[in-house]
Amino acid sequence: MLAWTIYISFIGVLVLMLLPRDNARAARIVALLTAIAGCVVAFVGAMQQSNPGEVTTIVKADWIPSIGAKYFLAADGISLVLVVLTGLAAIAGILFSWNIEKRTKEFFAFYLALIGAVYGVFLSFDVLLLFMFYELTIIPKYFLIARWGSTRKEYGAMKLAIYSFVGSHLVLIGLIAAWVVARSQLGHASLDLIELSQVSFPIAFQHWVFPLVFVGFAILAGMWPFHTWAPTGHVAAPTAGSMLLAGVVMKLGAYGCLRVAMLMFPEGVRMWQGEIACLAVAGIVYGAGVALVQRDFKFVIGYSSVSHMGFVLLGLATLNTIGLDGAVLQMFSHGIIAGLLFAVVGRMVYDRTHTRDFNDLETMQLGKLLPFAGVTFVIAGIASMGLPGFSGFIAELQVLMGAWTVFPKLTILSGVGILIGVAYTLRAVQKGFYSDAPPKPADHDHPMEPISMPERFGAVMLIGASLVIGLFPGLLMNWIEPCFKSPLFERLLKGGSL
Numbered sequence: 001m002l003a004w005t006i007y008i009s010f011i012g013v014l015v016l017m018l019l020p021r022d023n024a025r026a027a028r029i030v031a032l033l034t035a036i037a038g039c040v041v042a043f044v045g046a047m048q049q050s051n052p053g054e055v056t057t058i059v060k061a062d063w064i065p066s067i068g069a070k071y072f073l074a075a076d077g078i079s080l081v082l083v084v085l086t087g088l089a090a091i092a093g094i095l096f097s098w099n100i101e102k103r104t105k106e107f108f109a110f111y112l113a114l115i116g117a118v119y120g121v122f123l124s125f126d127v128l129l130l131f132m133f134y135e136l137t138i139i140p141k142y143f144l145i146a147r148w149g150s151t152r153k154e155y156g157a158m159k160l161a162i163y164s165f166v167g168s169h170l171v172l173i174g175l176i177a178a179w180v181v182a183r184s185q186l187g188h189a190s191l192d193l194i195e196l197s198q199v200s201f202p203i204a205f206q207h208w209v210f211p212l213v214f215v216g217f218a219i220l221a222g223m224w225p226f227h228t229w230a231p232t233g234h235v236a237a238p239t240a241g242s243m244l245l246a247g248v249v250m251k252l253g254a255y256g257c258l259r260v261a262m263l264m265f266p267e268g269v270r271m272w273q274g275e276i277a278c279l280a281v282a283g284i285v286y287g288a289g290v291a292l293v294q295r296d297f298k299f300v301i302g303y304s305s306v307s308h309m310g311f312v313l314l315g316l317a318t319l320n321t322i323g324l325d326g327a328v329l330q331m332f333s334h335g336i337i338a339g340l341l342f343a344v345v346g347r348m349v350y351d352r353t354h355t356r357d358f359n360d361l362e363t364m365q366l367g368k369l370l371p372f373a374g375v376t377f378v379i380a381g382i383a384s385m386g387l388p389g390f391s392g393f394i395a396e397l398q399v400l401m402g403a404w405t406v407f408p409k410l411t412i413l414s415g416v417g418i419l420i421g422v423a424y425t426l427r428a429v430q431k432g433f434y435s436d437a438p439p440k441p442a443d444h445d446h447p448m449e450p451i452s453m454p455e456r457f458g459a460v461m462l463i464g465a466s467l468v469i470g471l472f473p474g475l476l477m478n479w480i481e482p483c484f485k486s487p488l489f490e491r492l493l494k495g496g497s498l
Contacts, residue, residue: 002045002123003058003073005038005083009090009116016109024104031108032094038115039087045075046084046479052077053482055125055194063129067179068189072126076486077479078259078328082122082251085335088465089247090115093240095458096343099351100148100238107148111240114140118248125193127175127260131168134252138164141233141241141249148238150350151298156236160245163219163229170216171256174209178264181205197263197488210268214261214276220253222309224283231302239346242298246305246338251331254312258327262316266492269319277317277403281410283310284417292424297349297356300428301341304384307417308334308392314407314414315399319493321484323402326395328480329473333391333466340380340462347455348373349432352448358428362435372451374433376459381425383466386418391469 012034019026049056058073075083093111100107117140120133138161145157182199183189190196201209215226222230230250234242262269269276287307294300308330315327348370350356367374383390386397396418403411469476484493 001041001048001058002075002083004041005045005087005119006073006116006123008034008038008041009112009119012112013109013116016105016112019105021103021105024101027105027108028094028098028100031112032091034112035087035090035094035115038119039084039091042083042087046080049075049077049080049479051482052080052479053486055488058123063126066189067128067191068183069128069191070126071129072192073123073129074125075123076488077481077483078255079122080479081328081332081476082248082255083119085251085332086115086118086122086248088461089244089335089339092339092343092458092462093243093247095454095461096243096347097238097240098452098454099347102148107144107238110140110143111244114144114244114249118244118252121252122255126191127193127196128191130193130256130260131171131175134171134256135168137249137252138168141245144241145233145237149236149241150238151235152232153236156232160229160233163226167216167219167226167253170212170219171260174213174216175260177205177209193260193263194488197491199264201265201267203267206265206268207271210261210265211272213265214257214268214272217253217256217261218313220250221257221313222250222253222283222306223313224279224286224306224310227283227287227306230306231299234302234305234342235296235298239343239351242342242346243339246301246342247335250305250309251335254309254316254327254331257313258316258324262492263489266494269492273317273319274407277314277407277410280310280313280317281414281417283307283313284414285420288417288420288424292420292427295358297345297358297361297428297432298342300424301338301345304341304421304424305334305338307421308338308384310417311396311399311414314403314410318399318402318406320402320405321481321493322398323406324484324493325477325480326398326400326402329391329469329476330395330399332476333395333469336462336466337380337383337390337392340376340459340466341384343455343458343462344373344377344380345432348376348451358431362431362437363439365435365439367433369448370433370451372456372459376463377433378429379463381429383463383470385422385425389467389470391466391473393470394473
């Protein structure tokens, strides 16, 4: 059933293409119904998974027999978490894009194509199929930013595309090398991810091919120092684009690191484990520090995403079950919270004030003019800081607990990033909504557009998701934990379980 998340998204694209160009309302309704249908299928399919620790085959058929490629869709608990995240993010992005008037059907067609490709990545267990869907995300990302973005949108779109293609080519080189070595060992060609994860690649081979594949994926995860596309792309993208980039697209990179690079090359992970942890902590501290000094509201959220994704990479580097559990849960949590932050800043604030500069915003008294936006940002901000009761707290706590047993000094240093995160969040709340600066008379020449019902519903949905998982983390941990205790991850966690 989960395969229909992919098919429904692309069917929605075809329906949109058949609509008259000037029927914006129909395009919005088709996009929303498609996203809701995909999300419902994701939830129902996830509920039907009786044993999340096992990889359940959805469909498996020959695709390119000469190279051993198959159309192989499957899911385990990790896939389920990220598929559900994608469903929620898809609905929220459409609700916060209800105001799109320019080429509406084309906007939502690219949007749904991106969602369909993301579903495909999370459900692919053939490395070529996964790579195909991974590459397919680049095209709609580029056009969403270049056509409907702002603030150097062509530059932001091109930078994102170039970084994505560079990372993808690194991955492709590594996968071709792995395919050649695996064929000689297996006696037949195979691109089956499960089969490749059981191949004993030579240790010397793993030591050079692992960083190639891992870094190739980690570029999209915003790993320092290859992160610079992320703030630029987030700022240039339209609101829904920013929500998807931070919410699910960056998770594609982290997912590829875990599902492909780490699973196939466990000795390579152990060889480069310390370096990955160092880069992760550098990203945590650097992203938070740069966010603290930004004047552009959206850049604050962009750099905060780099910092929070550092916790995902740190969790992956722990190579123990608590750290890995936290990394996957942080993918979900950051996807929800970052999406909400970008929705407030991009749609509720920028689309109404036409500025993101704190020097201008602090004279507008937005907390009074847009009280719902102010309250929503405060809630999203404290969730981002890791306040107990929200999903971010339990996710980052598990990462830190897992990291402490392996990298105690780096764990302490990552705490500096958390403290700076509190500072930049409070600064953004104060300057963006509740400043004491005297208002300028010109700021009140015309009334602010009220917060619409789609925006209110989208905000409540995302806040509710973070609260539910923060209060009842077992809802997702029951899917995640069995995965890392399964035979599939046995070689990776050898000697590192906690």
